[in-house]
Each structure stands twice: as C-alpha cells, then as structure tokens.
Amino acid sequence: MFENRLTKVYRHISKLARRQHITCYRVYDDDIPEFPFSIEIYEDHVYIAEYNRRHGMEDEAHEAWLDNCLELISKVLETAPEKIWVKQRQRKENRQSQYEKLSTESHEMQVQEGGLKFKVNLSDYLDTGLFLDHRTTRGMVRAESQGKKVLNLFCYTGSFSVYAAAGGASEVTSVDLSKTYLTWAEENMRINGFDTAQHKFVHADVLQYLDTLKINTYDIVIMDPPTFSNSKRMKDFLDIQRDHVTLLNKVLLATKKDGVVYFSNNYRRFILGEDKIEAATIKDITNQTLPFDFQQKMIRKCYRFTK
Incomplete structure (x- = not known):
C-alpha cells in the first residue's frame, strides 16, 4: 500500500518539479495514516521526518518496521541509503541499525531555488x-x-530576505530571536553575493522589537511567526490566535501607505480577526501560495494586507 502510493505520487510530482526546474520539493506527507512520514527531496538527497504517532509497537519492532520503510523509500526514490536523512519528531533517537549513522553525522549542503542558493x-x-x-x-x-525597504520578522534562516534582495530591495532588515538562525540568514545572503553591510540582521524578540519601529518606514513586511512560543529569552509568550491582531496593527503602523504585509501561520484552527485589523485591504492568498507539491497536504494560512 505504501509502496504503491509513494511510487504514484513521486512519479507525478517529480515530473512537475522537472518541468519547473525545481530541485527541492515534498513528495509525501502523511498520505496513509499507518505510514506517518513527511518525505522531501533536496536535490540528490532525501529528508524524512517521522511524525510522533501511537503505533503500539515495542521499540525493537518499531525499529525493524522503520528499517523496512526506509529500504522501500530508498528503492522507490532511487536514492542510496547514505543520502537519506531521518528525523523522528518528539522521539528519542536511539537507532541501532544500518540507518543509525544518518542521525549522527552532520550534513550541510547548498541547494538551489529560484536561481538562488540556500x-x-x-x-x-x-x-x-x-x-x-x-x-x-x-x-x-x-x-x-x-x-523597496523590506522587513522580515521571525526571519528564521532568511530565505524571504534573500528573495527580497534578489528582487532589488534597497534594504532588508531580518529579525529573529535565534542567533543561530540569524547567522544562517546572513550566510544565505552572502552566498548569493549580496553585501551584508547593506542589510540589517537584528537579534531581538519580535514582540518587543515592534514597539521600537518608527511609523511609515517599510514598503514590504513579511511575518511568518510560530503558532506558540514561550522561549526563556522572550519577555512574554506568543499565542498567534490571541496576539495576531495586535502584532499586525503594530506592523501596519510601521508600513508606508500602500505598503504590503505578508502574514502566514501554521495554526490549523486559525481565525483572522479581520474587523479589528487596520488595513486598507485584506486578501486571503492561502490557495494561490500553495505550491504543486503541497496541494491538499498542508494546513497553513497566508494573507496579504495593504496599508
């Protein structure tokens, strides 16, 4: 059942990816509940995340089952085991099999997307x-x-910042609470040939940082926050359903007239407080921003606001 499904979707999605010159894409996401994986291609490597699910198996039986699945994935995707990387979400990694090395060796690589490097x-x-x-x-x-002047909040590794710089932004400000991700964002800018001195990388708690922004400063703002965050480094905890109206109104204050705010989040039951948001226009762009490899596979919301 799993082999048939994976063969079918891989054949279809890889063909679409080739046509569009896309080398990093998702091929499977929990399509069959008994096989709770997310499987993504990163050029000639495969990244697999096993979702935490009650499977009723003893550890040893589960390890054997997982090895069988990985062998099958290796065969269907025609990828050598040493190029397959496995993450078990919320699960202690104690793998004692041929795939053990996949979890213990560190593997960084550069990939291409949209003519850019990451x-x-x-x-x-x-x-x-x-x-x-x-x-x-x-x-x-x-x-x-x-x-344009662009602000990327909760910037993670700065992929939106790189795209903005590639589009000719005069200045991109990237903000994140993680120094690791901020350094990564700077590296992504550098490997694409952009002068990092021309752009800003701000280590800050976005919730507090918003109060320091001057009004009418930015032409484009990107905000893709976590659903919930209570990092020890934050003054307050973030609950995106509760807090999004306040965050968006502060962001809109810092946005120039006719400026654009892109806002996205992964909370499955998210409801936008539209009547309380001080924007000139609000557009739900969720469907038009879902790529071909995420159709019916991902619940996330995406909106475009204009000031």
Whole structure:
C-alpha cells in the first residue's frame, strides 16, 4: 500500500518539479495514516521526518518496521541509503541499525531555488532551514521588492530576505530571536553575493522589537511567526490566535501607505480577526501560495494586507 502510493505520487510530482526546474520539493506527507512520514527531496538527497504517532509497537519492532520503510523509500526514490536523512519528531533517537549513522553525522549542503542558493542542514535540526511550502510566496516578494525597504520578522534562516534582495530591495532588515538562525540568514545572503553591510540582521524578540519601529518606514513586511512560543529569552509568550491582531496593527503602523504585509501561520484552527485589523485591504492568498507539491497536504494560512 505504501509502496504503491509513494511510487504514484513521486512519479507525478517529480515530473512537475522537472518541468519547473525545481530541485527541492515534498513528495509525501502523511498520505496513509499507518505510514506517518513527511518525505522531501533536496536535490540528490532525501529528508524524512517521522511524525510522533501511537503505533503500539515495542521499540525493537518499531525499529525493524522503520528499517523496512526506509529500504522501500530508498528503492522507490532511487536514492542510496547514505543520502537519506531521518528525523523522528518528539522521539528519542536511539537507532541501532544500518540507518543509525544518518542521525549522527552532520550534513550541510547548498541547494538551489529560484536561481538562488540556500544552505540546508539535513541532520541537526527538526527543520532543514528552507520551508518549501513558501516557495511561491517568496517569488511574490521578489517580484515586488525593487527599490523597496523590506522587513522580515521571525526571519528564521532568511530565505524571504534573500528573495527580497534578489528582487532589488534597497534594504532588508531580518529579525529573529535565534542567533543561530540569524547567522544562517546572513550566510544565505552572502552566498548569493549580496553585501551584508547593506542589510540589517537584528537579534531581538519580535514582540518587543515592534514597539521600537518608527511609523511609515517599510514598503514590504513579511511575518511568518510560530503558532506558540514561550522561549526563556522572550519577555512574554506568543499565542498567534490571541496576539495576531495586535502584532499586525503594530506592523501596519510601521508600513508606508500602500505598503504590503505578508502574514502566514501554521495554526490549523486559525481565525483572522479581520474587523479589528487596520488595513486598507485584506486578501486571503492561502490557495494561490500553495505550491504543486503541497496541494491538499498542508494546513497553513497566508494573507496579504495593504496599508
């Protein structure tokens, strides 16, 4: 059942990817509940995340089952085991099999997207450093950035910042609470040939940073926050359903007239407080920003506001 499904979707999606010259894409995401994986291609490597699910198996039986699955994935995707990277979400990694090395060796590589380069890490974090579902949204930002001042909040590894710089932004400010990700964002800018001195990389808690912004400063703002965050380094905790109206109104204050705010989040039950948001126009662009490899596979919301 799993083999048939994976063969079918891989054949279909890889063909679409080749046509569009896309080399990093998702091929499977929990399509069959008994096989709770997310499987992504990063050029000639495969990244697999196993979702935490009650499977009722003893550890040894689960390890054997997982090895069988990985063998099958290796065969269907025609990828050697040493190029397959496995992450078990919320699960202690104690693998004692031929795939053990996949979890213990560190693997960083550069990949291409939209003619740009990005560093990804397939081994050390739960996420690789490049959120593939925002490929289309990044393209929109690039198309609008010529000569613009851009602010990227919760910037993660700065992929939106790179796209904005590639679109000719006069200045991009990237803000994140993680020094690791901010350094990564700077590196992504550098490997694409952009002068990092021309742009700003701000280590800050976005919730507090918003209160320091001057009004009517930015032409484009990107905000893709976590659903919930209570990092010890934050003054307050973030609950995106509760806090999004306040955050967006502060962002809109810092945006120039006719400026654009892109706002996205992954909360499945998210409801936009539209009547309380002080924007000239509000457009739900969720469907038009979902790439071909995420159709019906991902619940995330994306909106475009104008000041």
